[in-house]
Every structure is written in C-alpha cells, then in structure tokens.
Amino acid sequence: MSAQRIEDTAPLAWVRGGIEQELDLTRQYLQQYAFNPADPAQLQFARSHLHQVTGAARMLELQGLARFCEEIEASCAALEGRPEPAGPAQIKPLGQALDAAGQFVEGLLRGEPNLPLRLYPLYRELATSRGASASEPDLFFPPLDAAPPGGEFREAGLGELTLMLRGERARFQKALLAWLRAGDPTGLADMAQAVAAIEQLQSRPRERAFWWATRAFFDALVHGGLAPDFTVKQLCGKVDLQIRRLAEGAGLAGERLMREVLWQVARSEPVVERISEVQAAFRLRELLPEPPRDALAEAERARKQPLVSELADALAAAKEAWEQSATGAGYRALPQFLQHSGLVRQAAAALGHRALGKLVSVVSGAASELQVHPERLDDRLAVEMATALLVIEGAAANFFSLPEDFTQQAEAMVERLRQSALGKWDDSAVPPLPG
Secondary structure, three states: OOOOOOOOOHHHHHHHHHHHHHHHHHHHHHHHHHHOOOOOHHHHHHHHHHHHHHHHHHHOOOHHHHHHHHHHHHHHHHHHOOOOOOOHHHHHHHHHHHHHHHHHHHHHHOOOOOOHHHHHHHHHHHHHHOOOOOOHHHHOOOOOOOOOOOOOOOOOOHHHHHHHHHHHHHHHHHHHHHHHHHOOHHHHHHHHHHHHHHHHOOOOHHHHHHHHHHHHHHHHHHOOOOOOOHHHHHHHHHHHHHHHHHHOOOOOOOHHHHHHHHHHHHOOOOOOHHHHHHHHHOOOHHHOOOOOHHHHHHHHHHHHHHHHHHHHHHHHHHHHHHHHHHOOOHHHHHHHHHHHHHHHHHHHHHHOOHHHHHHHHHHHHHHHHHHHOHHHOOHHHHHHHHHHHHHHHHHHHOHHHOOOOHHHHHHHHHHHHHHHHOOOOOOOOOOOOOO
C-alpha cells in the first residue's frame, strides 16, 4: 500500500477487533513479566499474541506496520535471553511501541495516510537497545511498480554485454575509490556516467527502473541535492556489488536495495529534473512524514552544520594554495589550488545554496582555466580571486544569517571573476561589488 489513505478500510475494520485483543493480551503478559521478571515464559506468551498482529498486518499489505511489530517481537525475545531479569527501563519502550501500533491502526481507519516512518523513532530505540542496526528504509515501502520513461536502449549480445558491464564496473570502482579516499568530485560524475551507461543496457522495465532511480541518486550527489553521509557512501558500495552481480548474470536488484535507493532519492532536494521525475513516479514525497514545524529550522541547521564546517576547512586549504600561486610558488601551486577548489565546490554543492554554489563553481572553473592558460594569472585575476575567496569565507562564517544582498554580491563576483579568468575584462561592463 502507498502513503495514500486506504480507500477500502473494510478489511482492516474487519480485523480491528482481533488486533486490539491481541495487543491487549500482549500488554497483559508484559505487565505480568514486569511484576515477576523471574518468569520469562510471560515474554513468550507476549510474543505469541503479538505475532498474530504481525500476520494480520502482512495479510493487509501493511508492510511497515508488520516490520514494526516484528521488531517488538525481537525485542521481547532479546529480553528472554538476558542473563539477568529486565527492569522497567527495558520494558517501558515495549509498552510504548504497542500503544503506537494500536494508534497507527486507528489512524488508518480514521483516514490518515499510511506513513510507517512515523513509527521510526520508537523502532530505532527498540533495535538499538538490543544491539541491532536500524535505518529508515526498514519502514520505507514505496510502490515498486512504477515504469521508467522510454529512453535510449543499447542492444548487445551476451558476450558483449558482459564485457561492457565489466568495463563499467571498473570505471565505477575507480571513481568510487577516488571519491572515498580523496573526496575527488570528479569521482561522483564518473560513477553517474557508469550508471547511465548501465541503464541503457537494460531492456526489461523493472531492471531499467532500478538503474533509472539509481541515476537520480547519483544526480543528487553530483548536484548537491544530497549530503554524502555514511549511509550514502554505504549505498554506493552496494551499487558496486549490484553491478558485479549484473555482470555475473544475476540480473534484477533485490527489493531491499531498491528501497534504499528510493529512500535516498526521496530525501534529496529535487535539484535536477530526473530526481523530480523519480520522486513523482514512485510517489516518494508522499511517504515522508512532515516533522513538527518548530523542529524544522533546528533540524535543518543540525543537518547543514557539518557541511558548513567542511566548506570552511576546504576553503582554508584553497586560500593557502591560491596565496602560493599568486605570490611565491607561482604556477607550481596551481594544481594544488585546482584540487582544493574542487573540494570547496563539492562542499558548497551539498549545502544547496544556489548563489553560493554558482560562485564556488566559477572559482573552480577559473582554476581549471588557469591549468590550461597559466599566463592569465595577472594582478587583476589575483585580486579578483582573493576577493571571491573572501566572499565565500564570509558566507561560510555566517551561513545561517547571510546578509540580504549576498545573492547580488555573489552574482557580481561571478561576473568579475569570469571576465578576469578569461582575459576579457571590460571596465564598462564589469559590475561593482555591492557594499
């Protein structure tokens, strides 16, 4: 079922009484165990009744609720295996989870959308308390029957197809290692190109849908719509393994991997059209519960603060390399400046601020231009580049309270730097810096 409200609630209403009864019995056995922790048999009885709720959820295709109930079962089993009896601190979350499951069912019957991710905070607490891992895709069940748009298909025989897939995997692996080890932004672009080539080799809609969604995932990384956190890097490794399986003839990606890819696309900013298309085709945005309004700003700041720090660190190295290029070391320091400016560009892209991202892209482009035409490094370019780096430094220091004229300032700096880097400075056309 999707995040849409359940159109026909009759099947759920029909089993509602049974679900309530099984949840109540589960609570009773947990309370008896809390009263007498020396009797773990009460936990077995609790699990037995809760398993009925899990089965009903599966029958109704409420996969997220079923997975949530399975975690409650696993947590009860973990308490059974403890060498010492559990205390109130271990039992209380189980009662809260049972209440949440019952409220979830009641919400569906009232017409609330099917959003199992609302259960994730409790789900994660239960899983971590027993030493298990938990991630949002555990409760993320988008419809997987969306058809990808028609596109270019490259027909190849089995032998040729295998060679091509091995070649694309080699390119993907090389790019992935470069990105993971050195933060090389070109690695992301190379991985995206490899995935695009693999998509063109898929003839069956379901296989093509996976690689289409995976292209959107890498689009988000390349264009700054998604921060490269641990789960993102982990997923890149899983995509590499899927390419290997595809080259070995295994074919279709598993449902879990598809849900992990779609989860990352769902939480990405739609910075390019393909991301929006995948989000719409799989109805991904409908599956994301809205956080409380008063938590939005705080959550956004918490998410972006590490990225701002990363930008500041990369910029400090870029400034040092530029000072060496413009003064003592001369042309010999330009490769270092190009490398560091690429890292600045990657960090700025992850923040998703359009004006800042554009300015940083022009700085990186000017660095590339100087690699080809080092003779253009004159006093004017030295001053404009230094000024641009100062503007970026100020933006990093005050990212959450940028001045109102920052966009105008960045646009002016973009044009000034572009003209000086291309050797086409025109005093009558170059814009002055605001302020």
